Amino acid sequence: MSVVGLDVGNDTLVAAAARQRGIDVLLNAESKRESPAAVAFSHSARLLGAHASGAASSHAPFSSPKRLLLLASRPVPRDLPRLPFPVDAAGGARVHVDHLGRRIALSPTHILAMLLAYLRQLAEDDLGAPVADCVISVPCYLTQAQRRAYADAAAVxxxxPLRLMHDLAATALGYGLYRSDLGVAGGPTFVAFVDVGHSDTQAGVVAFDPSGMKVLSHGFDADLGGRDFDEVLFEHFAEEFRDRYKIDVVGNVKASMRLRAACEKAKKVLSANAEAVVNIECLMEEKDVRGMIRREDFEKLCAELLERVVEPCKRAMADSGIGLDKLQSVELVGSGSRVPAIARVLAGFFRREPSRTINVSECVARGCALQCAMLSPTFRVREYEVQDVIPASIGFCTNEGPISALTSNALFRRGQPLPSVKIITLHRNSGFTLDAFYVDENELPPGTSTQIGSFEIGPFQAHSEKSKVKVKIRLNLHGLISVESAVLIDEDQRDANSADSMELDSNDNMDHKSRNERPMHRQDLQIVECIYGVMSKQELLEAQEQEQQLAYQDKLVERTKERKNALESYVYDTRNKLSERYRGFATDSEREEISVNLQQTEDWLYEEGDDETEAVYTSKLEELKKLVDPIEYRCKDEEARAEATRELLKRIVDHRMAAKSLSAPERDAIDNECTKVELWLRESSQLQESLPKNVDPVVWSHEIKKKEEELDMYLTFLP
Incomplete structure (x- = not known):
């Protein structure tokens, strides 16, 4: 069983696999290490990843899976104009597409599932084995609903997934596992990581020692990434072209897509050059446009964005509890980190130049693959502890108020180790509801709801007024919250303490009894979970069924394409052979008939046969082969017949040589049988030489081979 790490970015996809010799980034069908995070639909096919980018479809490819997931749970109005396809923001950020005569509504979870399925297929094609176990990277700022969307997408x-791993934790694992110089000077080594991605920026501080790594803090800006720097250029040139060429690029979707692509290229040029030129032919209204920008002007336009880059770093450093002087290194990664001004701003904050010792695009996928190898029983990896922290405080409350022993109302505090388990003891006589919520909205992306969900405990009816309910709440390795169990405890005597309480179950065991514990009755209670904004079980089943249907249709389309290509190749290949290799083996009438059929098939392929079924292409190919196969057999059999003749003559010589050591009767019998076969072969060959090549041979190569086998059999059982 293979283990892989999957990095689904907002712009690109990367898959890495653990092998016995290390971690390899897997190549897609175009032999590239990164694939576009895009899904497109043509009139009859679904295109994923590398196939979707630049493919001819009725609309722009669906992309930006992270942004769609965020749009499903919080309003980000400025995101909608940037997306080159319509999004139903009021309907859970769904997108609609016409496919095979049906109108399909795709949720962000389903689009994410399609991209994960693409990566799974990519991994299976590369590894040659089924892929199921994986570790998937996620941003640290995802809410419970969004994390469950990743888990649901993986199921579809x-x-x-063995773990949903934070991007920076994966990066830190790939950085620290192979280094022997971390934490060897009597204390942990502190390293800051800054990931400027396509649509977000994350920062974190990690402590390393020889036995493992511990994430100390997270900081983020969910709305700041490389695309925002592209947008600055887009707005600049859109305004310039409006004034100079009198065209409104913003109001034209296709022109906006082309200009944004050109601005992204210009940004990359500015990373290594003092100026960049944007030159687009026929942008709109048949007008060619040209613009130029210098790096210093670009940096002035991005001044506000550059100031925001530092904010996640400030938050991460403050939460880590260490000073800047304690940092050994600052590692800069992410596709948006190549802007020189970003490195300069970070150098000013951290008082040191950021390092680029790890691959900025592949480090997350590699770290996920390493973690998957550690968690999977398939691989043996050296002991190395990977400890992450809770990125946002989570609290619980009942109708009587918050449940916590802390003034912050947080049951799981930001910065505590992940995973974590808490047991709370509540005095209840009947069913009740636990509501989960994020304690501080400032720990979430702006506009995100603090409500997580509710857990209904019961119904039940206690036998005593002072009955207790012990509830175990788990925040698991994925960062998902759940009420794992609830137990009603009826004691024979009243508990002196009637207040609700909370305790940490370090042994993860609710059945432990102390020696002095009084006899009690225990009853496991029903738990009904309701997480806001997630798919129901029925919706998940429907999504799985829909994905299976689409996957089947994808395979059918692929097989149809293969049969069409096979038919087209056969037409061209046969036409060439007919005038060269097959020329002497076909009569004039056969050549004419085949040539006519080849031309008719070619014309049909490019006209009414351009979009036919697999069965039709297969039938057409078989019809052509019925005409061509006799000629092909004659051609191939000429060479095979000559080889079989040589082998038979050699075998006759060998048998006669071997017979010299036998008795006279045996020698005569062998010689007579060899003479018969030799005479048959000579007569057949003479008759064959008198015939033209364009008729079927009087003796086929397989008949000569059969005669050789009969001779061997006769000599084996010679009386």
Missing amino acids: AGLR
Whole structure:
């Protein structure tokens, strides 16, 4: 069983696999290490990843899976104009597409599932083995609903995630596991990581020692990434072209897509050059446009964005509890980190130049693959502890108020180790509801709801007024919250303490009894979970069924394409052979008939046969082969017949040589049989030489081979 790490970015996809010799980044069908995070639909096919980018479809490819997931739970109005496809913001950020005569509504979870399925297929093609176990990277700022969306998407894609791993934790694991110089000077080594991605910026501080790594803090800006720097250029040139060429690029979707692509290229040029030129032919209204920008002007336009880059770093450093002087290194990664001004601003904050010792695009996928190898029983990896922290405080409350022993109302505090388990003891006589919520909205992306969900405990009816309910709440390795169990405890005597309480179950065991514990009755209670904004079980089943249907249709389309290509190749290949290799083996009438059929098939392929079924292409190919196969057999059999003749003559010589050591009767019998076969072969060959090549041979190569086998059999059982 293979283990893989999957990095689903907002712009690109990367898959890495653990092998015995290390971690390899897997290549897609175009032999590239990164694939576009895009899904497109043509009139009859679904295109994923590398196939979707630049493919001819009725609309722009669906992309930006992270942004769609955020749009489903919080309003980000400025995101909608940037997306080159319509989004139903009021309907859970769904997108609609016409496919095979049906109108399909795709949720962000389903689009994410399609991309994960693409990565799974990519991994299976590269590794040559089924892929199920995986570790998937996620941003640290995802809410419970969004984390569950990743888990649901993995289930729809046929994957079994062993962990949803924070991007920076994966990066830090790939950085620290192979280094022997970390934490050897009598204390941990502190390293700051800054990930400027396509659509977000994350920062964190990690402590390393020889036995493992511990994430100390997270900081983020969910709305700041490389695309925002592209947008600055887009707005600049859109305004310039409006004034110079009198065209409104913003109001034209296709022109906006082309200008944004050109601005992204210009940003990359500015990373290594003092100026960049934007030159687009026929942008709109048949007008060619040209613009130029200098790096210093670009940096002035991005001044506000550059100031925001530092904010996640400030938050991460403050939460880590260490000073800047304690940092050994600052590692800068992410596709948006190549802007020189970003490195300069970070150098000013951290008082040191950021390092680029790890691959900025592949480090997350590699770290996920390492973690998957550690968690999977398939691989043996050296002991190395990977400890992450809770990125946002989570609290619980009942109708009587928050449940916590802390003034902050947080049951799981930001910065505590992940995973974590808490047991709370509540005095209840009947069913009740626990509501989960984020304690501080400032720990979430702006506009995100603090409500997580509710857990209904019961119904039940206690036998005593002072009955207790012990509830175990788990924040698991994925960062998902759940009420794992609830037990009603009826004691024979009243508990002196009637207040609700909370305790940490370090042994993860609710059945432990102390020696002085009084006899009690225990009853496991029913728990009904309701997480806001997630798919129901029925919706998940429907999504899985829909994905299976689409996957089947994808395979059918692929097989149809293969049969069409096979038919087209056969037409061209046969036409060439007919005038060269097959020329002497076909009569004039056969050549004419085949040539006519080849031309008719070619014309049909490019006209009414351009979009036919697999069965039709297969039938057409078989019809052509019925005409061509006799000629092909004659041609191939000429060479095979000559080889079989040589082998038979050699075998006759060998048998006669071997017979010299036998008795006279045996020698005569062998010689007579060899003479018969030799005579048959000579007569057949003479008759064959008298015939033209364009008729079927009087003796086929397989008949000569059969005669050789009969001779061997006769000599084996010679009386």
